[in-house]
């Protein structure tokens with residue numbers, strides 16, 4: 001079997017209400033899917049991270065077009081580890097030269113995810129089974145992306161779905177953050193897990209000062225209190241505040257994760273399957289973290305394809321604590337599949353169909369697809 005076609009599919013959906021984070025606002029949701037087809041007609045679909053900024057997709061499309069696709073055509077798609085290795089070997093050094101590890105790992109992620117989907121369809125097995133699982137039939141989720149604006153409705157919706165873990169965005173305004181944390185704690189049952197995410201907003205001193213005020217709220221973790229390139233700082237923060245730390249969505253390659261683990265900066269590692277090199281690299285990351293006794297909680301804020309992959313992954317590989325689920329409306333997560341992913345009793349069941357176990361809604365894709373002819377590189 002040989003790869004004969006690799007097609008990027010760009011989807012963009014404008015938002016009625018912008019999504020606000022500590023680093024900016026998003027007025028639309030954009031994603032790049034990758035469709036890989038073999039000469040037998042079997043195909044797979046993966047997702048490349050493109051959250052913020054939306055123009056970041058140009059970097060991924062250029063990396064795909066000029067870097068990755070020429071290396072994929074003619075390869076045996078079932079040789080996923082070989083392809084993964086080939087793509088990273090060809091691009092990592094040059095990526096370090098031009099400072100583009102992110103787009104390279106993002107692009108490899110989408111390709112890798114598509115290859116796992118293709119392999120599952122080819123063998124007639126779900127990806128969770130190909131990964132040696134499932135070790136659990138469903139995966140617990142937490143509602144993330146709450147705040148800094150009103151979040152009561154999102155919390156109510158997710159409580160009604162049986163979700164009992166919530167994550168608040170902090171890092172813009174300390175008084176507002178504290179008030180939001182107090183409100184969230186009142187809204188949810190005492191048994192609920194509550195996490196906060198600063199998106200790398202603080203320096204060490206600010207993080208320690210601020211977090212000491214948050215200790216009373218029983219936080220399950222503080223996510224990215226510091227810049228992701230400061231693992232020593234993360235270790236200091238977790239030791240001085242006693243609050244567990246989580247990070248990983250912005251670490252690229254096994255080496256960066258290993259450095260964070262060696263500095264004892266992490267209590268939870270958060271690989272994102274559309275950012276860190278897909279299922280293959282994320283598996284290496286969580287298996288390595290297991291040797292430090294650090295569990296994982298997949299990061300997810302993207303479209304439905306990455307959500308499906310994350311469900312198979314978290315169900316199949318031991319050490320999962322919980323899976324992130326963005327609480328904000330996102331048509332690319334909610335309407336991309338013919339049968340949307342459902343949360344029941346706070347959990348998502350692992351699909352039993354071959355591959356990642358979904359079908360794209362063709363009408364939705366056609367309506368929101370940005371034609372490649374409109375993208376000049």
Ligand SMILES: [Mg+2]
Pocket residue numbers: 197199223224249
């Ligand atoms: Mg985060």
